[in-house]
Amino acid sequence: MTVLQVSNVSRDYGEKNNIVHALQDISFSAAQGEFIAIVGTSGSGKSTLLNLVGGLDTPDKGSIIIRERELSGLSRKELTIFRRRNIGFVFQDYSLMPVLNVYDNTVLPVTFDKGSYVDHSFIEQLLKELGLWDKRTRYPNELSGGQQQRVALARALAAKPAIILADEPTGNLDSRNAVEVMGLLKNSVKKFGQTILMVTHNESLAQTCDRILHIEDGRLLPERSGE
Numbered sequence: 001m002t003v004l005q006v007s008n009v010s011r012d013y014g015e016k017n018n019i020v021h022a023l024q025d026i027s028f029s030a031a032q033g034e035f036i037a038i039v040g041t042s043g044s045g046k047s048t049l050l051n052l053v054g055g056l057d058t059p060d061k062g063s064i065i066i067r068e069r070e071l072s073g074l075s076r077k078e079l080t081i082f083r084r085r086n087i088g089f090v091f092q093d094y095s096l097m098p099v100l101n102v103y104d105n106t107v108l109p110v111t112f113d114k115g116s117y118v119d120h121s122f123i124e125q126l127l128k129e130l131g132l133w134d135k136r137t138r139y140p141n142e143l144s145g146g147q148q149q150r151v152a153l154a155r156a157l158a159a160k161p162a163i164i165l166a167d168e169p170t171g172n173l174d175s176r177n178a179v180e181v182m183g184l185l186k187n188s189v190k191k192f193g194q195t196i197l198m199v200t201h202n203e204s205l206a207q208t209c210d211r212i213l214h215i216e217d218g219r220l221l222p223e224r225s226g227e
């Protein structure tokens with residue numbers, strides 16, 4: 001089943017003499033449960049692509065369809081709700097709320113969503129799986145980088161989204177923690193049938209994914225089969 005369909009998407013920044021073609025005519029689709037790595041040099045357009053798929057930014061051309069809904073057809077309000085329910089974000093810098101403890105950071109996106117309730121037993125299960133249950137009343141500044149990134153992962157998974165967008169989720173971690181966070185992401189995909197788009201500079205991590213999308217100068221390179 002196709003969860004995500006990106007068709008002929010382009011995004012420019014700046015204007016006239018200073019125009020940057022951040023993405024040009026990008027098309028691909030992602031099936032349910034696929035773990036996709038996005039690789040490319042700095043400035044090639046990887047974060048731009050995640051921002052567009054996540055509805056944080058809008059394409060100048062083309063369409064993005066998630067679970068049969070075209071993002072550009074949604075109002076601002078609809079998009080906010082759609083995003084909370086269908087998309088989980090994990091960023092390199094964790095983006096945790098310093099004034100909230102581990103538990104409250106995890107449930108934050110769900111508590112924002114008036115139509116949803118917090119499934120406490122699921123959150124407990126999630127935090128236990130991520131080795132964070134004992135830390136649930138701790139604050140981000142009391143945690144290691146690896147632990148903070150696991151909280152960010154818990155938060156992204158809390159609403160059981162169809163798609164997880166991860167921008168260099170292991171970029172600030174040492175190799176041991178990077179492997180661990182990757183393992184947890186992989187388990188989640190399997191268990192909940194989620195699709196993950198993960199930007200990474202780590203070639204060996206990319207090789208462990210179902211597919212690799214290479215972006216260069218805003219363009220998608222043809223996919224090699226067997227990758």
Ligand SMILES: Nc1ncnc2c1ncn2[C@@H]1O[C@H](COP(=O)(O)OP(=O)(O)OP(=O)(O)O)[C@@H](O)[C@H]1O
Binds near residue numbers: 021041042043
């Ligand atoms: N908000 C913005 N305004 C202007 N230019 C932007 C903006 N966002 C991105 N760009 C430009 O678009 C291009 C693609 O940027 P993007 O952040 O997607 O690259 P990236 O592949 O994520 O790079 P990195 O690996 O360094 O994170 C770059 O040339 C960047 O300078």
Ligand SMILES: [Mg+2]
Binds near residue numbers: 046048167
């Ligand atoms: Mg980036």
